[in-house]
Amino acid sequence: MADKTYRVIQWATGTVGSAALKYFIENPVIELVGVYVTNPEKVGKDAGDLVGLPKTGVLATDDVDAILAMDADCVLFSPSMMTPPIDMVCRLLATGKNVVSPAGPFLPNKWIPAEAARVEAACAEGNSSFHGCGIHPGFSGDILPITLLRLMNRVDCVEVSEIIDKVRNPMIYTEIMGFGTNPEELLANPRRSPETYKFFYSSMQLIADSLGVEIEKVTVKFEVSKALKDIKHLYGEVKEGTVGGQHYEWTAWYGGAPIIVYHFYWQLGEDLDPLWEQGEARYRVRIHGDPPLECNLLGGLDKDGRHPFLGLPWTGLVGCTVVPQVCDAAPGVVTHIDLGVVQPKGLVRR
Numbered sequence: 319m320a321d322k323t324y325r326v327i328q329w330a331t332g333t334v335g336s337a338a339l340k341y342f343i344e345n346p347v348i349e350l351v352g353v354y355v356t357n358p359e360k361v362g363k364d365a366g367d368l369v370g371l372p373k374t375g376v377l378a379t380d381d382v383d384a385i386l387a388m389d390a391d392c393v394l395f396s397p398s399m400m401t402p403p404i405d406m407v408c409r410l411l412a413t414g415k416n417v418v419s420p421a422g423p424f425l426p427n428k429w430i431p432a433e434a435a436r437v438e439a440a441c442a443e444g445n446s447s448f449h450g451c452g453i454h455p456g457f458s459g460d461i462l463p464i465t466l467l468r469l470m471n472r473v474d475c476v477e478v479s480e481i482i483d484k485v486r487n488p489m490i491y492t493e494i495m496g497f498g499t500n501p502e503e504l505l506a507n508p509r510r511s512p513e514t515y516k517f518f519y520s521s522m523q524l525i526a527d528s529l530g531v532e533i534e535k536v537t538v539k540f541e542v543s544k545a546l547k548d549i550k551h552l553y554g555e556v557k558e559g560t561v562g563g564q565h566y567e568w569t570a571w572y573g574g575a576p577i578i579v580y581h582f583y584w585q586l587g588e589d590l591d592p593l594w595e596q597g598e599a600r601y602r603v604r605i606h607g608d609p610p611l612e613c614n615l616l617g618g619l620d621k622d623g624r625h626p627f628l629g630l631p632w633t634g635l636v637g638c639t640v641v642p643q644v645c646d647a648a649p650g651v652v653t654h655i656d657l658g659v660v661q662p663k664g665l666v667r668r
């Protein structure tokens with residue numbers, strides 16, 4: 319086992335995929351055998367050149383059939399969020415490649431039975447396994463709180479918050495998400511559909527299963543905060559009085575009370591009314607009960623004295639570190655519970 323290596327293909331090299339590609343090139347447990355790209359400027363480039371590393375001899379391709387025909391143990395599948403992943407995930411699984419995907423689908427999930435059935439069928443056809451990975455869904459809202467539950471005597475409610483200051487951590491989707499728009503209009507037409515919680519439902523379900531409770535319903539709340547002055551960010555400017563902050567809240571209920579709550583606080587700086595959260599971008603788990611617990615997950619201190627938001631690279635890495643165990647798992651959908659304690663290999667390189 320110690321010498322076992324895994325042949326891996328990296329599918330797409332955006333922010334998440336680049337973190338994964340770097341991992342696969344550098345980790346001795348992994349042999350990079352293919353890289354799929356869509357960007358014509360990347361086609362034919364050496365994988366090492368795409369992430370600032372020495373040449374690997376593996377050239378990026380946009381040829382889907384060539385990727386499907388490759389002999390590989392696993393594909394880390396991280397295409398743009400604009401592409402529904404299910405068709406290609408199933409094609410890859412059917413060729414016998416295990417798939418780890420931050421693009422979803424996140425399973426098991428009662429809201430997407432048809433997709434779940436297709437993934438299971440493709441796994442059966444290819445004798446392969448599938449695991450949905452990510453920071454949230456995939457880590458902060460499921461395996462992290464489940465692990466922390468080990469420190470509790472009694473649990474009343476598990477509360478998970480994603481807190482991101484989008485001035486300090488600029489994201490191209492800031493405008494698409496409705497920042498800078500009229501608050502009343504955005505409240506009436508949130509850019510993140512009220513149905514979005516269904517894509518995170520597998521995470522809520524894993525916590526509920528771990529606690530041995532049934533989720534009775536999920537309620538959704540959305541509120542916005544106003545910019546108190548004009549706020550500049552990397553991709554534009556938000557005018558005073560327009561939307562400068564958004565808070566999505568999804569509450570899973572059990573026994574007439576909240577049992578799991580996910581908050582997403584996205585804020586442009588701190589000149590906001592109201593200002594829900596202060597401080598660095600982070601994931602925060604609060605477990606209410608006995609004894610109460612709080613855990614904050616944030617990137618290590620940068621040279622500028624800040625904790626950066628690492629949600630995107632973490633989304634790649636949490637997938638990379640699980641590749642060997644997904645490859646070695648029995649065919650089918652592999653959840654955190656199936657994986658047990660993941661033991662990442664090849665990280666220490668003295």
Ligand SMILES: NC(=O)c1ccc[n+]([C@@H]2O[C@H](COP(=O)([O-])OP(=O)(O)OC[C@H]3O[C@@H](n4cnc5c(N)ncnc54)[C@H](OP(=O)(O)O)[C@@H]3O)[C@@H](O)[C@H]2O)c1
Binds near residue numbers: 355454
């Ligand atoms: N679960 C989680 O916690 C979590 C968190 C963050 C992101 N995600 C998911 O992870 C995936 C990757 O995120 P990202 O931030 O890396 O995205 P990104 O930076 O936008 O990169 C996506 C890459 O997909 C390729 N691409 C571009 N247009 C495409 C198209 N029309 N169809 C297929 N692929 C296309 C490009 O690859 P090339 O440049 O190589 O051509 C692009 O760089 C997304 O699906 C996102 O939803 C999940």
